[in-house]
Amino acid sequence: xxxxxHNTFKYLEQLEDEAIHIIREVVAEFKNPVMLYSVGKxxxxxxxxAQKAFFPGKFPFKLLHVDTEFKFPExxxxxxxxxxxxxxxxxxxxxxxxxxxxxxxxxxxxxxxCSLLKTKGLLDAIKGHGFDAAFGGARRDEEKSRxxxxxxxxxxxxxxxxxxxxxxxxxxxxxxxxxxxxxxRVFPISNFxxxxxxxxxxxxxxxxxxxxxAKVRKVVEKNGLIVPVEHYGPIKDEExxxxxxxxxxxGCIPCTGAIKSEAKxxxxxxxxxxxxxxxxxxxxxxxxxSDSSMxxxxxxxxx
Amino acid sequence: MKELNKSLLRLxxxxxxxxxxxxxxxxxxxxxxxxxxxxYASISETSKRSGKEDVDLSLLLDGLASEREQGIxxxxxxxxxxxxxxxxxxxxxxxHEQYTRNMVTGxxxxxxxxxxxxxxxxxxxQSKRHGYLLSLLQVPHMIVAINKMDLVDYSQExxxxxxxxxxxxxxxxxxxxxxxxxxxxxxxxxxxxxxEKMPWYQGETLLHVLENVxxxxxxxMIDFRFPVQNVLRPDLNFRGFAGTVTSGTIRVGDEIxxxxxxxxxxxxxIVTYDGSLSEATNGRAIVLNLEDEIDxxxxxxxxxxxxxxxxxxxxxxxxxxxxxxxxDQSTPYILKHTTSKVKAFVSKIHYTVNVNNGHRNKxxxxxxxxxxxxxxxxxxxxxxxxxxxKNQGTGSFILIDPISMRTVASGMxxxxxxxxxxxxxxxxxxxxxxxxxxxxxxxxxQYSMRNGHKPAVLWLTGFSGSGKSTIAETTAHRLFEKGHxxxxxxxxxxxxxxxxxxxxxxxxxxxxxxxVSEVAKLxxxxxxxxxxxxxxxxxxxxxxxRELIEKGFxxxxxxxxxxxxxxxxxxxLYAKAIAGEIPDFTGIxxxxxxxxxxxxxxxxxxxxxEQSAEMLLEALEKDGIFTIDD
Ligand SMILES: Nc1nc2c(ncn2[C@@H]2O[C@H](COP(=O)(O)OP(=O)(O)O)[C@@H](O)[C@H]2O)c(=O)[nH]1
Numbered sequence: 063x064x065x066x067x068h069n070t071f072k073y074l075e076q077l078e079d080e081a082i083h084i085i086r087e088v089v090a091e092f093k094n095p096v097m098l099y100s101v102g103k104x105x106x107x108x109x110x111x112a113q114k115a116f117f118p119g120k121f122p123f124k125l126l127h128v129d130t131e132f133k134f135p136e137x138x139x140x141x142x143x144x145x146x147x148x149x150x151x152x153x154x155x156x157x158x159x160x161x162x163x164x165x166x167x168x169x170x171x172x173x174x175x176c177s178l179l180k181t182k183g184l185l186d187a188i189k190g191h192g193f194d195a196a197f198g199g200a201r202r203d204e205e206k207s208r209x210x211x212x213x214x215x216x217x218x219x220x221x222x223x224x225x226x227x228x229x230x231x232x233x234x235x236x237x238x239x240x241x242x243x244x245x246x247r248v249f250p251i252s253n254f255x256x257x258x259x260x261x262x263x264x265x266x267x268x269x270x271x272x273x274x275x276a277k278v279r280k281v282v283e284k285n286g287l288i289v290p291v292e293h294y295g296p297i298k299d300e301e302x303x304x305x306x307x308x309x310x311x312x313g314c315i316p317c318t319g320a321i322k323s324e325a326k327x328x329x330x331x332x333x334x335x336x337x338x339x340x341x342x343x344x345x346x347x348x349x350x351x352s353d354s355s356m357x358x359x360x361x362x363x364x365x
Numbered sequence: 366m367k368e369l370n371k372s373l374l375r376l377x378x379x380x381x382x383x384x385x386x387x388x389x390x391x392x393x394x395x396x397x398x399x400x401x402x403x404x405y406a407s408i409s410e411t412s413k414r415s416g417k418e419d420v421d422l423s424l425l426l427d428g429l430a431s432e433r434e435q436g437i438x439x440x441x442x443x444x445x446x447x448x449x450x451x452x453x454x455x456x457x458x459x460x461h462e463q464y465t466r467n468m469v470t471g472x473x474x475x476x477x478x479x480x481x482x483x484x485x486x487x488x489x490x491q492s493k494r495h496g497y498l499l500s501l502l503q504v505p506h507m508i509v510a511i512n513k514m515d516l517v518d519y520s521q522e523x524x525x526x527x528x529x530x531x532x533x534x535x536x537x538x539x540x541x542x543x544x545x546x547x548x549x550x551x552x553x554x555x556x557x558x559x560x561e562k563m564p565w566y567q568g569e570t571l572l573h574v575l576e577n578v579x580x581x582x583x584x585x586m587i588d589f590r591f592p593v594q595n596v597l598r599p600d601l602n603f604r605g606f607a608g609t610v611t612s613g614t615i616r617v618g619d620e621i622x623x624x625x626x627x628x629x630x631x632x633x634x635i636v637t638y639d640g641s642l643s644e645a646t647n648g649r650a651i652v653l654n655l656e657d658e659i660d661x662x663x664x665x666x667x668x669x670x671x672x673x674x675x676x677x678x679x680x681x682x683x684x685x686x687x688x689x690x691x692x693d694q695s696t697p698y699i700l701k702h703t704t705s706k707v708k709a710f711v712s713k714i715h716y717t718v719n720v721n722n723g724h725r726n727k728x729x730x731x732x733x734x735x736x737x738x739x740x741x742x743x744x745x746x747x748x749x750x751x752x753x754x755k756n757q758g759t760g761s762f763i764l765i766d767p768i769s770m771r772t773v774a775s776g777m778x779x780x781x782x783x784x785x786x787x788x789x790x791x792x793x794x795x796x797x798x799x800x801x802x803x804x805x806x807x808x809x810x811q812y813s814m815r816n817g818h819k820p821a822v823l824w825l826t827g828f829s830g831s832g833k834s835t836i837a838e839t840t841a842h843r844l845f846e847k848g849h850x851x852x853x854x855x856x857x858x859x860x861x862x863x864x865x866x867x868x869x870x871x872x873x874x875x876x877x878x879x880x881v882s883e884v885a886k887l888x889x890x891x892x893x894x895x896x897x898x899x900x901x902x903x904x905x906x907x908x909x910x911r912e913l914i915e916k917g918f919x920x921x922x923x924x925x926x927x928x929x930x931x932x933x934x935x936x937x938l939y940a941k942a943i944a945g946e947i948p949d950f951t952g953i954x955x956x957x958x959x960x961x962x963x964x965x966x967x968x969x970x971x972x973x974x975e976q977s978a979e980m981l982l983e984a985l986e987k988d989g990i991f992t993i994d995d
Contacts, residue, residue, distance in 0.1 A: 073373035073452045075649075082650035083609045086594045090663050090704070115607070117638035117652070119599025202443045209442040228440065229772045230466050230687050232473035233761045234609075235701050239770040253454055255445045338401065 074262055078111065081250040083234060084213060085115040085197070088248050089122055091238035092195040095248075098184070099125040099145075099152065101137045102312045104199035106268050107259055108251055112197075113148070124151045126187060126196070130179040131161050132314035134293060140271045155187035167316050179314075185221040188245060195246045203255040213252050219243040257335045264328045274331065276308040276323040287319035371447065374580060377456045377471040377504070380481030381491040385512040389481060389550035390444060390457055391422025393572065396557035399446035441471045450576045461491075465498065465720065465735040466687040469775060472499055473761070476580045477506040479571075484517045484547070488530045494720045496531075500538035501683065501737065501777070503754060505583040507543045508574060515549040519562040537723065541846055542578075546571050584647045585756050585848075587817035587993060589613030589621075590674060590749075591667040592703035592759075597652060605636055605652040606661055611703065611758030613669075615653070616644040622670040623661055624749045629670055630657040664705035666749045672814045674749045674759055677781035679712070680742050683753075686732035688766065688773035692740075693731070698773065702748050702762040709764070713741035732774070741782050753777035755848040812892025816850050819990045820889045822914050823981060825898045826907060826960060827923030828952050829938055830930040832969040832977070836923060837898035839978040844894055852888050854881055855898040869949045875906050882910040889914055894990070902957040917990060921981065922963035925970055927952045 088095050097112060099105045112121040127141065145152045157165075160178045167175040188196060202209045212231045217223060229237055240246060254262070263270060279290040282300040288307055293315045307320040308331075325331045380386040394400050408424040415421075444455040456471035458464070472478060478499045482492050492509075499507055509531055517523045524547045535543055546555055547566055554560035557572045569577075594608040615621070615632060622629050634654040635642040645651045653667065661667075668674060686692055692711060700709035716725040717738035725738075732738065753760030764774040813819050823840070825833045837853055844851040860867075864880055867873040878901050885895045901907050911918050930952065931939045942950035949955040960966075965984050967977045985991060 073371050076373050079609065079648055079650040083594070086607055086650070087704075090595050114638040115650070116595075116597060116599075118603060118605075118636065119597050203445045209444065210440045225440065230470045230775065231772075232470050232763060232775045233757065234474075235761065235763045235775075237701065237763060237765050237770070237772045239699060239765050241770050244770075253443070253445075255447075255452075257447075258452075 074258065074265060077251075077254055077258060078114070078262075080234070080253065081108075081111045082115040084236070084248060084250040085112055085121075087236055087238065088195050088197065089116075092246075094191070094193050095123045095195040095197065096126045096153070096188075096191065096193045097121075097123055097197040098199070099127045099141075100199065100312075101127065101133065101141045101271060102199070103259055103263060103270050103274060104201060104251060104254075106270050107254065107262050107266075108197060108199045109148070109150070110262075110266055110268050111250060120149065123197075124153050126153045126155060126191075126193075128180060128183040128187060129154050129156045130183070130314050131156065132179070132316060134271075134273060134312065134315055136273050137271055137312060140269075144269060153187070153191070155183055155190075157183040157186065167314070172317060176317075181221070188221065193245065194240065195248055197248050197250060199251055200249050201254050201256070201259070202249075202252050211249065211252070213249050214238065215247045215249065216240065217245050217247060221245065257332070260328060260332045260335055264332065271312060273309045273312060275327070276306050276325045276330070278304050278306050279320065281305045281307060281320065284319075288322060290320050371450060371452050372580070373452050373454065374476055374575060374578070375454045375456070375474050376477040376479065376575065377458060377468075377475035378479045378481065379458060379468055379471075379495040379499070380512075381483075381489060382459075382461065384481040384483045384486075385423075385550045386457070386481050387423030388421075389479070389510065389512065389548070389556070390455060391424075392550045392553060392556050393455075394444065394446050395422055396553065396572070397446045397448050441467050448572070448576055453575065465494075465737075466685060468495070468498060469502060469685050469687075472502045472504050473775070475502075475504045476583060477508065477575070477578055478504045479508045479510050482509060482511050482527060482531075484511050484513045484523055484527065487523075487527050488534065490721045492531070493534055493722070496535055496538055496540070497718075497720050497723060498737075500535075500540050501685075503539070503541075503757065503777075505541050505580070506578050507540055508571065509543065509545045510550075510571060511545065511547045512550050514547045514554060514560075514563065515552050519547070519554075519560070521563070521565045524566075539846065544568070544574060546574070585612035585758075585817075586647055587613055588672055588674070588751065588756055589615055589619075589667075589669050590703075590751070590756065590759050591615065591621075591653065592705070592749075593661055593663055593665045593667065594704050596662060603654070604658070605654045606667070607650075607652045608667075608704065609650045610645050610647055612647050612756050613672075614644055614646045617641075620670055621655070621667045622673070623659055624666045624668060624674075624676065625747060626659065626661075626665075628657075628659045630655045630659055632656075664703075666703065668749070669814070671811050674751050674756075675781050676747050676749055678744045678747050679782040680744075680748070680750065681739065681779040681782050682742055682762070682776040683739050683779060684732070684737065684764070684774045684776040686734060686736045686774050688769075688771055689734055690766065690769070690773065691731045691733040692774070697767055699765040699767055700742065700744055700748070700762055701765060702750065703759060705748060707744045707746045707748060709742045709744045711740050712743040715739040715741070739779070742776075750778050752780050752848075754846075807891075809890065809892065813993055816892045817991075817993065818849050818892075818894065819917060819993070820892045820894060821917035821919065821985055821988075821990045822885050822889055822895045822897065822910060823919045823921055823985075824885075824901070824907065824910055825896065825921045825923050826901045826963075828925060828927055828930045828957060829900055829950075830933045830935050831923045831925035832967075832974065833898040833900075833923045835974050836967065836969075836977045836981070837896045839974050840981045841896055843978050843982060850893045851896065852893050853896045853898065854885060856900075859884075869955070871903075871949075871955075874901075874903065878903075878906040879909055882913050885910060886913045889917075894985070900951050900957070902951045902955065904958045904960070907960070917988065919964040919981075919984060919988075920960055920962070922960045922966040923977075924959075924966055924968045927957075929970055 157179050165175050165178055200208055212228050214236045280302050281288050281290045282302055291302055306324050308323040308325060310321050325334045378386050411424055412421045442457045444457055446453050458468045458471035480495050511524055511527050528545045547563055548555045548571060554562055555570050559570055590611040591608050592611060593606045597605040597607050617632050617635060619632050620629060632653055633656045635645050636652040636654055694711050697708045697710060700707050714729060716727045717729050717736045718725055720737055751759045760778045762776045763772050766773045825837055827833050834855055841851050841853045859881055864877045867877050881897055885897055888895045934940055941947045942953040951957050967980060
């Protein structure tokens, strides 16, 4: 064999190469792709991969943020700054009708609220702009039903996922042919785990929202969730205490709790993830409501 | 950072329902600390609700609600775990016959497969089917895990019997590396730690094999293939070709040829976001910047001018049908192959295979869901391909239905179909008319580049019955499996034809060896690894071959005491020779001059056939026969 010495197969490099291949394949085969940008760490990694895929040029598609107006202020600040820095073109879409109607998880229930503000917001945006492919930063290790998701996930005209009728996906040959009514969600970082994401963020020095880092925050504990009070407005009858904590994943304020943590740097976070006792979405109310909640959402068109 | 130097292993698991596949994966996740408390809490809750005593680790793996209801895994699910040495991506696929397509999907990217067998049931039809499909997809490494050993009292006998059955069966398959491990997924024996209950098992634990199996050598590092994915033109000054190196290596300054145009140029720069590279190998996603402005678009392929793929519009392929709608020969399917898409018709159906027993059904008119078999495909444009055996990336394809847009089949290319008419038609033989062939004879170097190895001659000498032929055949198989050009010359295939006029007198033996040496040289000159297996008792005769071959001649002394050979007497020849029925028989009535300076000596009284073949391969490797230097 020639030059084996050059072939230290480092796994992050392999995951990176795989993702770049996928991103390029989408750009080559679809007319109007878009990349979903959630402002979180997975999106951050996905965007770096998109930059790499088209270097020395810029990636030839827009970013799309489906906003619920429930995101953390730090996320909005970070988003606007970041997008400006990398010179990307960002679309912000909302389900304004329900935002105006003051949709809230506490009143509608988590599932209903998500379905209206996120899923419907996303479907309307995809339809409105005529996107045929949307990149998402979902990973298979995040959640049980995602483990069965294809990298190219075909959706019907309502954006719905049919887990029983998925296309076989072999080698790195992706079927990019669609019926006129169909669209596709593409997940280039499917094979990254949470730990891989952090390793990659460190290796690549990728900027992320400061909420991921621990600091002492004023919190209350509610049903086992740690809820920092700064974002939640007035709290009644509950004991407020100081706690060093951070966000392990970022979503909407009412539905995202923090975790107890001392991790102030990326290295600390990596250490913490390696020793983690709970899965990543522990602080997400969205998955905990029923045993099959994520699968249900995905069937409805959630990414 | 240590974490970053981990390697990646993609593996797939197969087994029939209830063989313990999910339990084993759950066990691996659990033993490598890849299970989180909240996940564990959720499954232990579910276990309790369904009245189970122990926590059912298999629940970790059942992703979809509908499956959970039926209690079986129906689709392909992807799992991740890692140890200090490696990161593992597991495709967890169902075992039922109706899920063949899912299994094939899981196996397509796998570097290793675990086949589970329930020790109580032994080898089942399904186990054979799985073995067959894995060999079809050329998964390089296979582990047969014999599970539920706790339920058979950890009995060595039970284990040995299953192993023997499987070895016999797998001998007919095209499997490169197979090992067997007795385990209990439920109790953990021989999964991550050695079993105290099975002291008779001397091998490694499952996890140890997963962590240490050598995978780098499985990749094709020789034949440079670069299917162009995108053309990048960010500004007027830059024009680059983005893609993934499917196989082989490319360096700055290398000459390349573009298919189909046949134009040649050189690599000016290998561009990445992280800086320019001096070379890129198999799997790397890069951008190539070329010396000359050449018109190149997506679907074109960059290769090296002296190492071309097959250029053809008519291929022989093995396919697996994956759609509910059966194959229809009048449908113009979309063939996706590398980065190209081209219309293709199934021009001929050869046969389907009964995957349970390997029997061929000839005369079939169509393929339906999960059928596998051989067909011919006619494409409307040329494709640039290699056989799947040699090059997975350029040997694999999918077929897409032009109406439903579903993926209806996956396929593995065996080679081009060439009819007599086509051979005589210079356009059809299409070694692309634009590629300029060098004048004169073909250089040895060119053969090496094409074959991916240098030529060599392995000359096996030893008594009749010493084991020469078996070793020669096994070695030939091993080389053949690597995709190498190999030819075996032995008494049987030359004594009848080429040397049919010779007897066994001293003079005739010399003439026999002279002819064989000359033939060996002809093959050597065209790049083959030639294995000669002849008693060749005389030192001077053996010198002949050595003198004819400049480099890469290996004298292999297959050593075995004459007493032992007489005892073995596989062909009954010694008995006859001793009885005087065969004159001039080496060791009995004719001398044998043992080699004094053999490159390799194999003592078959203590070394197995497999080990012997391994020794020969190692010797070739060490001598750089498998290395092509530019
Ligand atoms: N005694 C014993 N039972 C096992 C073992 N492995 C699996 N099982 C049991 O066999 C049954 C089927 O296992 P499961 O993992 O669901 O099989 P799958 O259908 O192949 O995924 C379950 O009741 C397991 O607890 C083993 O090593 N020993």
